[in-house]
Amino acid sequence: MITGDGAYIKKINRGLILRKIIEEQSVSRADLSKITGLNKATVSVQVADLLNEHLIFESQQEHNTVGRRPIMLSINRKAGYVLGVDLDYKQIQYIVTDLGGQPVHYKSVKLDTVDYDEIVAMLIQDIQHYQSEWASSEYGLISAIIGVHGTVSNDEKIHFVPAYQWENKSLKEDLENVLEIDISIQNNANLSAYAERVYAYHDSDNLLCIMLSSGIGVGLMVDGNLQTGFHGFSGEMGHMIIKQNGELCNCGNRGCWELYSSEKSLFIKLMKHMQVDYLTYDELEQLIEQKDSDTMAILEEYIVDLSTGLNNIINLYNPETVVLTSRVLKMYPNAIEKIKRNFHSTMSQYGSLVLSGLGYKSCSLGACALGIQRFLEVSEVVLTLDAPLVATSHKKDGFAIH
Ligand SMILES: [Zn+2]
Missing domain, CATH: 3.30.420.40 (ATPase, nucleotide binding domain)
Known part of the structure; x- marks a missing residue:
């Protein structure tokens, strides 16, 4: 049970009211009282304070055929x-x-x-x-x-x-x-x-966000909170080893996941094969559209390695939502389905695997x-x-x- 002085409780109530005003976007005092479980007098006092601080504003609901038009409260975005x-x-x-x-x-x-x-x-x-x-x-x-x-x-x-x-x-x-x-x-x-949870997957308490670009970064939300680890360094999953005696990584180990599954690693493989020293996303998109057979074969291989790492992470966290942030996967048809086909274990359980709409x-x-x-x-x-x-x-x- 939380105990504390009046000021502390007031602060908690204020936070709860503000949170619900943001969430609902437009809400009456009466509904705020219902949603928060706080009594009307408390809501009224807190709302008066927030109005004074110009953090919220009042507006009258446009259409209401029955009775009085209630006064609605919204966050003052421009404050x-x-x-x-x-x-x-x-x-x-x-x-x-x-x-x-x-x-x-x-x-x-x-x-x-x-x-x-x-x-x-x-x-x-x-x-x-x-x-x-x-x-x-x-x-x-x-x-x-x-x-x-x-x-x-x-x-x-x-x-x-x-x-x-x-x-x-x-x-x-x-x-x-x-x-x-x-x-x-x-x-x-x-x-x-954090952004994926706040802006997109509001109800996912257990969410993994996997950023594929020059390396691999992983952000973890567990039970609604960011997991940062003892020092703050958790999520360095780009350096989990997926190939024994694999390529040498600049972290000192061999066979790290990001050497096979970051977008940079894919581009390097393609560039070596094509014997060029620069490749743009636009050029890769064209190759995919033309279904260039060598490019497609390298991409198939890439998906297998990517799935190996994802399989390991899924087993570790049993996540509700796995969000992949990748420009390549967005341009590769049915990428998510292709990844899922590589999950063979009955142990690997998760809610959904999606591509990020927020992107980079x-x-x-x-x-x-x-x-x-x-x-x-x-x-x-x-x-x-x-x-x-x-x-x-x-x-x-x-x-x-x-
Ligand atoms: Zn490494």
């Missing part, structure tokens, strides 16, 4: 904004959402450096720009949450980013020393898993959603996008052999 950053290899992606989690800005910047100080300077400049852009709203730009493609400790220190070869970096501190805004550093796959924007969106959750001090947020996301890609996106 403040949050920034989500995906610090990927060779590019930085920025998404700004309002307090209702709707994206109002998207930008992707190509990076031609891996130098820590240069990238920190860039981030500072960009975050300052966004702060001034949204300064006129009630709460301005509230926070910037940055997803990095590497291991991040529970106290938000960067342990290792393989693509940048960054070790033990205090990015949060380095940014907060200059910027007057809350900064948070998280692992990218964790933010993606999930990390930045998850960062925004986490910013909203923390700012509003709610236990969880359930958000729905007003419009489906449009995939943003560059013509030259692809991989080089080196």
